[in-house]
Amino acid sequence: MITLALVVVATEGFPLLHREQRLGRYGRLFQLYKFRTLRTGSAEECSVAPEDDPRITGAGLWLRRWRLDEFPQLFNVLCGHMSMVGPRPMPPAHAAALPPGQLDVLLSVRPGITDAAAIHFLAEDAVLAGRDDAERLYLQCFLPVKTRMQIESVQRWSLAGDLRVAMRTLALLWSRRARDESARSMQEILETARAVSSA
Numbered sequence: 001m002i003t004l005a006l007v008v009v010a011t012e013g014f015p016l017l018h019r020e021q022r023l024g025r026y027g028r029l030f031q032l033y034k035f036r037t038l039r040t041g042s043a044e045e046c047s048v049a050p051e052d053d054p055r056i057t058g059a060g061l062w063l064r065r066w067r068l069d070e071f072p073q074l075f076n077v078l079c080g081h082m083s084m085v086g087p088r089p090m091p092p093a094h095a096a097a098l099p100p101g102q103l104d105v106l107l108s109v110r111p112g113i114t115d116a117a118a119i120h121f122l123a124e125d126a127v128l129a130g131r132d133d134a135e136r137l138y139l140q141c142f143l144p145v146k147t148r149m150q151i152e153s154v155q156r157w158s159l160a161g162d163l164r165v166a167m168r169t170l171a172l173l174w175s176r177r178a179r180d181e182s183a184r185s186m187q188e189i190l191e192t193a194r195a196v197s198s199a
Helices: 002-012 058-065 073-078 100-106 116-120 134-155 159-172 176-198
Strands: 017-023 029-035 083-085 112-114
Touching: 002 029, 002 058, 029 073, 073 112, 083 159, 100 134, 112 159, 116 134, 116 159, 116 176, 134 176
Parallel strands: 083 112
Antiparallel strands: 017 029
């Protein structure tokens, strides 16, 4: 983390960290920490940042690609805001797009740094690249699928399951093959959504 911090400061300057309000357990807001990957003052422009988003800094693209910007969330875990494994913490704007019943299930546990849905959507930033409607596609096509996966994980929780997710994350996070498989799966989600909307 010290090495990554030095890279961010040396290439992009301060501030080092990006702080963002996210929903924690029972809907309590907390401040999520990440290494800053967007130009200063641009984070509020859009809640989704595809791989080709002009707001992303040079070092930020590399950090985001390999999820290294997430490391400061270990402090959120130490503070009790998050767990190592659990549904990714949502910004309030995304939570507003979910049915209340689904949101209640997700907020019944601490959010996590990783989960099965996060692994499945590894290539999200690349698939959304080049699309003017990236935020709409995310909210309408990807978020519902993510939510179903997260709810299933919460309802079937076990310590062994969390350990499997943690091991899969370590094994697949930096895998090119895993990203390619994720991209194919996400393209299928988009094609299914198009077929449904045109039917």
